[in-house]
Amino acid sequence: MRSQGHDGRGRPRLEQSRRPGNTAREEILDAAAELFTTIGYAGTSTRRIADAVGIRQASLYHHFATKDDILDALLAGTVDEALRLAGELLTGPGPARSRLRGLVIADCSQLCASRWNLGALYLLPELRIERFAQFRASREELRRRYRALAAQVIAECDGIADADDLPFRLVESVINRRSDNEECTPETPSVIADAALRILGC
Amino acid sequence: MRSQGHDGRGRPRLEQSRRPGNTAREEILDAAAELFTTIGYAGTSTRRIADAVGIRQASLYHHFATKDDILDALLAGTVDEALRLAGELLTGPGPARSRLRGLVIADCSQLCASRWNLGALYLLPELRIERFAQFRASREELRRRYRALAAQVIAECDGIADADDLPFRLVESVINRRSDNEECTPETPSVIADAALRILGC
Missing domain, CATH: 1.10.10.60 (Homeodomain-like)
Structure with missing residues (x-):
């Protein structure tokens, strides 16, 4: 290297x-x-x-x-903007499905475009320590906002209630894809966004 | 500990x-x-x-x-049975959607039931070395079989062609879920299996 x-x-x-x-x-x-x-x-x-x-x-x-401080700053960079946008879209105007679509596209685009695939570090056992409690709370809050927006979509289209956690998971699968040396294409964010709506039964 | x-x-x-x-x-x-x-x-x-x-x-x-040999044996245990089953189901009788459903249920059940969440190790940079080439090839072949079976489902139900990689990703999201301290429920495998069919446009 x-x-x-x-x-x-x-x-x-x-x-x-x-x-x-x-x-x-x-x-x-x-x-x-x-x-x-x-x-x-x-x-x-x-x-x-x-x-x-x-x-x-x-x-x-x-x-x-410390090295942990560097990791913490890097991890925050992977969720902070999506968290802000999710908060805005959760109470925004318009159909829930357009708002979820907007969140998925923005978040996938960011995960695809980042120079290094930092999400691959989310599963590290090292993140379980107190030092990373704030990052874990931010990512958990992002996940909660995805679920809340997904629940609005499900209500809107009479979809499948128990699928509400899956759009968030589908977005993070972009990380696994990159880790398998398959880079995103320009279409990846919209492929994932459409799939997220289908998965909710819309 | x-x-x-x-x-x-x-x-x-x-x-x-x-x-x-x-x-x-x-x-x-x-x-x-x-x-x-x-x-x-x-x-x-x-x-x-x-x-x-x-x-x-x-x-x-x-x-x-070596320690790598132990990791290799553990990783093989997470894919070998799914790989065998996927090979069998790929050419088996019956509608493709029933066969994909069977694969997803079996694979999710195994990922949910394992005592330790070993899939969390898939993203380790340490796996990129030659020693783990065989494991990487096995997981890649499992992914290929998922895609091939998904393509049969897409053909069968006139579904969405570019979604063929997503059922595999959705199954592996069980690993992220467990890593977030949310254990599987008895319903998780069938929730994921139904979602995998919806994601393909069926």
Whole structure:
């Protein structure tokens, strides 16, 4: 994985000069996301992340006190926008099925477009500790909003009550798909959105 | 996690005298499955597995040469029976939708009933190495058989062609559900099976 090239400070970089991010913080997050999703969370040290960015470990600690803090910031990035949108759409105007469709398309598009497949970290046993309680609560709240919106759709189209959790699951299956080395196509979000409505019996 | 109790040989056990398995091999697999899914794969040593069973590390090596070998045996156990059944049902008699339904029910039931939620390990970056090529090929073949059976259903009911990968994904969502501490109910397999048919447009 590691490029043999060195930057100006003579440090090896994972991907020379091509790491996205306008700030050191963004570069750290990108390098960590790459390492966590390719080598694994337990196997990645903060030292290795600092090396991949081309900064000193002490500089990394200026931005993030621990490796868990980096993971927490990355995980939050996978749910925060969907959570906000779900809250807005839950009480918005128009047919419930259009609102659910909008949420599924936006959330799938985000999961498809992210440079690293961070959702693959959701199932890590390491996330069960207190440090990640807030992330777990956010994802649980996102799931609750999906269910509430799905329940509105089910009421609207006289659908199948016990399917209300499945649209959320179907959206997250994009993560498994990417993990199986099958990247999304431009159609993936709308394929998933249509399937989510069928699954509710509409 | 670890119980403070000791067995006859004075070794601490994870769960004293209640580990299932008629043979040392089965006890090792059960202890490893517990540790991998609660502590994490990278963070579990063969020493810790041996301790959890109450055997010496040397005895463990008699059954499994490496930790990867233990993981490989556990992963194979999550797909082998579904793979066999899928092969049988793919060319079996009767309507395709009954055959797909039978596969989904059997596979979900197995994923729900397993003592440890081993599917949570599918997304580990550690599985990308050559050692797990055979497991990855088996799971890929299972997925291919799901798709082929789904394509028969789609042809049968004039359904939605681009949904053919979704029944497999929906079945594996049982793993995410368990990982979110929501255990299956007795109805889960048939809820998923009915949803898999709706998702195909039937």
